[in-house]
Amino acid sequence: ELKKLKEIDIFFHDSDHSKNNMLYEFETAWPFINNNGFIISDDINLNNSFEEFCKKVPFKKAAMFNNSFGIIVK
Numbered sequence: 001e002l003k004k005l006k007e008i009d010i011f012f013h014d015s016d017h018s019k020n021n022m023l024y025e026f027e028t029a030w031p032f033i034n035n036n037g038f039i040i041s042d043d044i045n046l047n048n049s050f051e052e053f054c055k056k057v058p059f060k061k062a063a064m065f066n067n068s069f070g071i072i073v074k
Helices: 019-032 049-056
Strands: 008-013 033-042 061-065 069-073
Touching: 008 019, 019 033, 019 049, 049 069
Parallel strands: 008 033
Antiparallel strands: 033 069, 061 069
């Protein structure tokens, strides 16, 4: 479905919070996020997928709030 949209402004992760699923969703959405768009995720404290993803991709800003909510800006 992302291929049909071609690009998106915001991706909000709030599904299965396993490390593998979170990484999969971040990595799948990222190429479609437009410049200055972002990924938002809750429950990032359940595993280290958000931090691991941030180490893999170039980004403008990333922030974690209360160690449970994360935002990364492309």
